Amino acid sequence: MPLMDSKIPPIREHRHPETALAHGGPMCSQKKGKSICPILAQADRSFTQGSICPLLPGLGIMLSLPDTLVLLHGAVGCGSCAHGNNVNIRVGNSVRGRPSGDALWLSSALDEINVINGGDEKLARALVEADKLYHPKVIIVVSGCLPGVIGDDIDAVSAKVQDEVSAKILSVHCEGFKSRFMATAYDVVYHALGRGLMPEPSEVKTKDQKRINVMNVGSMGLGDEKELGRLIGEIGLEANFFPVFAHPESLRKAASASLSVSICPTHDDYFLSHLEEKYSIPYIIRHMPIGIKNTSRWLEGVGEAMGLASEAKKVARAEEKELGEALKGYKEFFKGKRAFLSAGEYRSLATASLLKELGFQIVAIRSFHYDGFADVEIEKLTKDSSEEIVFNVANVQPFEEANLLKRLKPDIFLGHWHGNSTAARLGIPTQVIYNSGYGYMGYQGAFDLARRIERRLKHPFFYKRLETEGRLSYRKSWYAKDPFSKIRSYEAL
Amino acid sequence: MTDLISGENFLERPRWTCALGGALAAAGNLPDTVPILHAGPGCAGNFAWTNNGAAGLAVTGPCLGLSVPATNLQESEVVFGGIERLREEILETIEIMEGGLYFIITGCLPEVIGDDVSSLATELNSTKHPVVLASTPGFKGDSYLGYGEVLKTLVKDVVRKGTKKNPKLVNVWGVPPSFDPFWRGNLLGIRELVGLLGYEANVLFGPEANLNTIKSAAGAKKNIVVSGLYGQEAAELFSELHGVDYVEAPLPFGAAASERFLEILGQALKVPKKTLKEAVSGARERRYSYLEPLIDVYNDMEAQRHVLVVGDANYALSLADFFSEDLGWVPELVVVTNSLAKAEKEKLLAFHKKTGGQKISRLIFENRAHAIREKALEVWNGNGKKYYDSKTPIFVAGSSLERSLASELGAGHLSLCYPVSNRAILNRGFTGHFGGLTLMEDLVSVSVAGR
Known part of the structure; x- marks a missing residue:
């Protein structure tokens, strides 16, 4: 049966059993299971810091869809990150020439009584009421952790009230505790879109x-x-x-x-x-x-x-030539400077390749998870290269990062949104690794990123002040320890 | 199936997060304190992005954002219990992170699966590494409740009984970090006001707070609650456990409210009448000398406005008073956005009256944008008449969510109440005489931005 035919898509770790969350060591080839430093899917940590669940990246997509209302089914805080997503939605709509109003999201705000009696009826009433009040074309019901524990059935409720509701109802499962990997977000959202909004063949x-x-x-x-x-x-x-x-x-x-x-x-x-x-x-x-x-x-x-x-070849060669000329001065300036990256798996690895092309030495890459898709990117970075790159798989975990940064002292740090402040507090100039207001992709993006990093490095004074004033909460003794000492690597079963 | 549009089945773009989020903002901004989240894996990230879009860009502290120790509960813990994972996390946190207080806060999952966190907290608590707990599952309530739970834990488990008296200390309650987006500046302003009476304010949170002062708060002369709703329960508990009672005052935005604050606190502290009078007149004169340059423009630009105020229980009432008394603006409609039970609404209104608040012509309790819009259109609707009081020019003092309504009304707008997505907020606050001047600068600047 095609996966799309089931109500709930499989979680990442079921589709890609090699997916891992905790690893640290020198970067080396992961080819065909013959790796001398295999990344173990079972590994975890005895100490962890707070992370991101599928709800956050999932909402980033769902709230951006025009004429769509997102109904968060959970406790009132679940998905309140929509306030943060909303900033992106307003700007994104505005640059696309659309009305730049606020995204529309509601919360069923489950309370103690709903936890005891179940939230299905409240959800059904909310769907009918929201449809009447806001007239959206699509309503996406998103389940947080609570419905998953108390046994609410968002699919059954959606199906039951669909006849009473003009909007097309889609359901998305974002119960945070069910998957260790936020990348599950993409699957659950695509699953709903594929099932609900695509035409019949x-x-x-x-x-x-x-x-x-x-x-x-x-x-x-x-x-x-x-x-x-x-x-x-x-x-x-x-x-x-x-x-x-x-x-x-x-x-x-x-x-x-x-x-x-x-x-x-x-x-x-x-x-x-x-x-x-x-x-x-x-x-x-x-x-x-x-x-x-x-x-x-x-x-x-x-x-x-x-x-x-x-x-395609012709376009690529011409673009490369033109860009190569434009980058000359930048490459000279970047030569030998040391870069440290931390972000989603593919983003961090691909951006590392770009930085290498720009003349940087890559000292460490932190990847929010690891799966088999990374192997080809790891090859690009390690093949024919004698430079040692520290590879740390971590769903953020700034304590490992702080330890590594103190040891490696890079010239520039490129990190995920809300993942740059550890480096900044240590006085290291940072360049956010994605920001939808700026260019990163293609030839133009390569140049634009080079231009911005050069500015950062030539004018690092915001960070220089933080170098003497910034504070982190880790004990001195932590910095003396192996940064990966809290990772537990179990032998594969 | 009901076809009733009740507003009871959902909240629209909720203007707060859950109890856990309120508790994290509080515990994470206590001095020298390491919060530990016992919750699902996405709660920390959720709050970081919430703050980014709602708390004046203030995302992080050394133990906030994605740096907060957290158990990130998974399915296995949901099935088999999460208490051993929490034990490990607490011990590791103490090893890795430096703090004078380790503050466990619990989310939905451990509460539903029945983890006995309280016994564990008691077991691991020690003089060297104090461990305390607030139970704050999201289904129990909103961020304000979470703030209140952290306060109650402070009162019960952090404030030491029978500490030496400190006759010059006043504890301040009722300003929830983050959910008052200007909380740091507001606490600073309150500290200055208390200082005018010759007393020291223990503000509990942020840069001006100190953990040792919190621990010895039982020696204080008085507690003051600057809110009709928040911090009241903790102050009651404080009085019960530590024998120090409390007075209530409005969140003192600007001169008039600050003077009421000084009167209320001064009387409670039995400050000699002469000292009180001098404190008030000194602050008044100083304020006037800074206000003076605005007098011409206030006149000549007709810088008077009809105001729609949309805010939480603290802000809606304090802003309305500020508009009426300090700026001479006219609050036409005041919207309190909290979801409140009838008794709480009555309590809030009684507080406002009791603490000398101004009469408000139209006050409603509502948080849905479309319903607020409908009420506003009742006020600002000429019904096609040629001669009518249009109540213009209009100003909307609310959250970032009121921008589209302001633009529909052709009104000026300033984000003052949570969520504030479009301002950077560091030390700005509106309490005290100087805070009022800052607020005037902000408001009048919006009105003249097109010059």
Whole structure:
């Protein structure tokens, strides 16, 4: 049975049993299970700091969808991060020329009585009331931890009231305790979109030979979309971006595209196989278009798949040449400077490749999780390279990072949103590794990031003051310990 | 199935997070304190992004954001219990993180699965490494409740019984970190006011607080609660356990409210009448000399406004008073956004009256944007008449969520109440005479931004 036919999609660790959360050591090849430093899926930590569950990245996508109401089913705080997501939604709509109002989210705000008696009836009433009041086209019911523990059935409730409700109801399972990996978010959201908003294969009359699906991610902005759209356009194709900020129509259009291409493999694999299975759309899932070679590989891959190999090659060579000229002075300045990166798996690895191209030495990469998709990126960084890179798999865990930073003393730190403050407090200039207001992807993004990092390094004075004034809460004795001493590596069962 | 539009089945864009979030903002901003979350794996990240979009960009402290020790409970713990995981986490936290107080706060999961956290906290508590607990599952209530639970734990388990008297100390309650987005500056302003009477304020949270002062708070002369709803229970408990009673005063935005604050506290402390009078007149004169440059423009630009105030129990009432008394603006509609039971509403209104608050012509309890809009359109609607009091120009003093309404009304707007997504807030606050001047600067600056 196709996975999409079940009510609830499998969690990441079931689909990708190699997915790991805790690892530290020198980066080395993970090829074909012959690694001399294997990353163990079972490993965990005896000390952990707070993290992110699928709800946060999931909401980043869901709240961006036009005419969509998100109904959070859980305690009142569950999904309050929507206030943070909303900032991105307002700006994202505004730059796309849409009304820049607030995203619409509600909470069923389960209380003690609901916990005892169940929240199904409250949810049913909320769905009917919300539909009448706000008239959305789509209502996405999102389940937090509580309904998963008290046994509410959001799918059954949604099905039961669907006839009374004009909006199409989708249900998304974001019970944080059920998966260790926030990447499960992408699967659960795609699962709902695929089941609820895509046409039947019989409705797809003809394929559009020029249109390809480009799956965007919540961490990229319109600037990056424009750059990738430009490159796709240069070889004579048209990009259909979704799901982030995509109108339901883009999803319907997705079913008639000639190819699907991923920007972030760990983000997209679930849905790409669905599109192939259901609509016979072939897909490419390798390389993130961050970095010069990575962008060329990505673009040439599209060209090859669409019978436009020579066109793509021609565009790539010309772009590389032009960019190479523009980067000369920057490369000179960056040469030998030491960089430390920390973010989502693919983002951190691909950005490390870019930084290497810019002349940096990579001293450490922290990846929020590890799965098999990383192997090819690890190869790119380790093959023919004698430099030792520390590789730390951690769902943030700043205590390990603080310890590593004290030892490695990098010149620049590139981190995830809300993951840069440890380095900043130690006085290390930081460059946020994604921010939807700025460019990172394609050739233009490579240049723009270089320009911004140079500015950071030449004007580090905000950080220089923090170097003497900044405070962290770790004991001195912690810095003397092995940064990975709290990781428990169990032998594979 | 009901077709009733009741507002009871959901909250629209809730203007707070859960009890755990309120407790984390409080415990994480106690001096020298390490909070420990016993909760699901996403709660910390959820609160970090909530703060980013709602608390004036204030995301993190050394033990907040994604740095807070947390058990990140998974399915196995939900099935088999999470208490051993918590034991390990606490012991490791003490080993790795430096603090004078380790503060466990619990979320939904351990409370539903029945972890006995209280016994564990008692077992691990020691003089060298004090461990305390507040039970704050999200289903128990909102952030204000979480703030209150942290206060109660302080009163019960951190404040030492029978400490030496400190006749110059006053404990301050009722300003919830984060959920009052200007809490740091507001506590600073209150500290200055208390200082005018020759006393020292123990403000509990933030840069001006001190853990030793909190521990010896039982020696204080008096408690003051600057809220009609928040911190009241803790102050009651304090009086019961430590024999120090409390007085209530409004959150003192600006000159008039500050003077009431000084009167109320001064009388409670039995400050000699002359000292009190001098304190008030000194502050008044100083304020006036800074206010003076605005007088021309206030006149010439007709800088008077009709105001829609939308805020929580603290802000809505204190802002309304500030507008009426300090600025001469006209609060036309005041919206209190908390979800409150009838008794709480009555208590709040009684507090407002008792502490000398101004009469408010229209006050409603509501937090849904569409319902607030409907009420506002009742006030600002000429019904097509040629001659009518349009009650313009309009100003909306609310949260960031009131921006679209303000634009529909053609009104000025300033984000003052949670959620504040579009301002950076560091030391700014509106309490005290100088805080009132800051608020005037902010409000008038919005009105003249197009010059």
